[in-house]
Amino acid sequence: MLRLSKKTDYALLAMRHLAANADRGAVSARELAETYDIPAELLAKVLQKLVRGKLLESQQGIRGGYALAKPATAMSVADVIQAVDGPLMVTACSDTDHSCDQYAKCNIRDPLWRIKDRIVATLAATSVAEMAMEMPVAPAPHPAGVIPMQMVKGS
Amino acid sequence: MIAVTTTAASQIQKLLAKREDASGLRVGIKAGGCSGFEYVFEWEAAPKEQDLVFEGPDGVKVWVDPRSHRLLDGTTLDYDTSLVSRGFIFQNPHAKQTCGCGTSFSV
Numbered sequence: 001m002l003r004l005s006k007k008t009d010y011a012l013l014a015m016r017h018l019a020a021n022a023d024r025g026a027v028s029a030r031e032l033a034e035t036y037d038i039p040a041e042l043l044a045k046v047l048q049k050l051v052r053g054k055l056l057e058s059q060q061g062i063r064g065g066y067a068l069a070k071p072a073t074a075m076s077v078a079d080v081i082q083a084v085d086g087p088l089m090v091t092a093c094s095d096t097d098h099s100c101d102q103y104a105k106c107n108i109r110d111p112l113w114r115i116k117d118r119i120v121a122t123l124a125a126t127s128v129a130e131m132a133m134e135m136p137v138a139p140a141p142h143p144a145g146v147i148p149m150q151m152v153k154g155s
Numbered sequence: 156m157i158a159v160t161t162t163a164a165s166q167i168q169k170l171l172a173k174r175e176d177a178s179g180l181r182v183g184i185k186a187g188g189c190s191g192f193e194y195v196f197e198w199e200a201a202p203k204e205q206d207l208v209f210e211g212p213d214g215v216k217v218w219v220d221p222r223s224h225r226l227l228d229g230t231t232l233d234y235d236t237s238l239v240s241r242g243f244i245f246q247n248p249h250a251k252q253t254c255g256c257g258t259s260f261s262v
Contacts, residue, residue: 152210153202
């Protein structure tokens with residue numbers, strides 16, 4: 001199953017919280033951990049990765065904590081995922097890693113890589129600021145790709 | 156009212172193009188299968204007098220008899236192209252349970 005790691009979930013929760021509370025300055029790791037019931041040690045590791053990825057700044061002192069290193073509009077969901085888990089992959093192989101027994105005969109690699117590129121493009125087009133918007137998600141009248149058929153005869 | 160996914164619509168069109176004797180797809184329900192009801196598909200030349208006729212993208216036609224329509228109303232007809240299976244599938248809001256084969260359901 002394609003899914004984000006728990007660490008990425010925590011990173012996105014933290015980034016979203018910091019974006020929504022940008023006017024308060026730094027937010028403590030403890031506040032983040034308590035607000036979202038995230039294990040403190042694990043959150044600390046995630047926050048360090050986000051600092052190393054230059055998405056967060058840590059501030060020392062009594063009112064210290066973490067703040068966004070850049071405007072929330074300038075950081076994407078893809079940036080957050082890559083800072084925590086590295087490049088997004090959907091296959092075991094890559095351009096540089098051919099260590100798969102089926103690599104030479106594989107005929108699903110290219111379509112799967114194209115799917116990955118689309119996923120990455122969508123994640124890169126979604127900013128952290130968008131995640132922080134308190135906008136209700138409008139229910140789509142029909143899921144994507146579903147077309148209601150026109151009744152041309154009948155009651 | 157029924158809906159069709161773009162994948163199912165193009166599949167219907169593709170299959171119809173191969174059949175000179177058919178102009179549309181009948182979908183219906185009959186008693187049977189492991190869960191009480193099962194879906195039926197028939198390629199047919201023309202709808203019957205009492206059928207409800209639905210038209211989708213690119214003129215794709217599906218007809219449903221009124222009795223089946225009572226249990227198909229609101230259904231989306233999809234076509235599964237996943238790596239593990241392939242074929243038409245119904246996303247039927249009336250189906251409380253479906254069996255593993257995907258063609259049988261209970262209400």
